[in-house]
Amino acid sequence: EPEVTQTPSHQVTQMGQEVILRCVPISNHLYFYWYRQILGQKVEFLVSFYNNEISEKSEIFDDQFSVERPDGSNFTLKIRSTKLEDSAMYFCASKRTTYEQYFGPGTRLTVT
């Protein structure tokens, strides 16, 4: 069964550094998402992406964040200058045209 994959599983970075989190959505899916979960808190929506553009973003998704689908398979989340409060689990999700979003296993980002 097709799955959403994410790399790396764990990323440690220093404050102020740029990070890129990578996701490979399910191949025939058309909508892509990033969510994050700060330790002990609920899962929060960051951004949705469709037809090569952002369709919706939350107030968390400020100018430090960007998303890209550089080729036909990858979907990336870039954080330009990481802060301590960016430490979280980041989940990628995708869906085709039905409403179930399929989530990847997540990337744990630790900012020191």
Next chain:
Amino acid sequence: AQSVTQPDIHITVSEGASLELRCNYSYGATPYLFWYVQSPGQGLQLLLKYFSGDTLVQGIKGFEAEFKRSQSSFNLRKPSVHWSDAAEYFCAVGPLTGGGNKLTFGTGTQLKVEL
């Protein structure tokens, strides 16, 4: 604005006992409702979903949920819990149409199963 409330942060049940996890939502239109499960260190796995039709929906791993519009609830149930069901359970709501179809999650219920 849409919101989801899961009033129970932690629940402990004995293996073989029945389970009900509560979820209440606030949404301005007909919602699309989900339950996801997250095992330690794992991603989110979809247990079941509801968007129309029969208000009692069946999911994977023997779970079911009942949509009650009058109570704005979508409670998750299982008649007999297994030790492997210990995990965190999230209720989520999303729009049927429009926009990016973002999901709004509840704060989760941590389920502990006693042997």
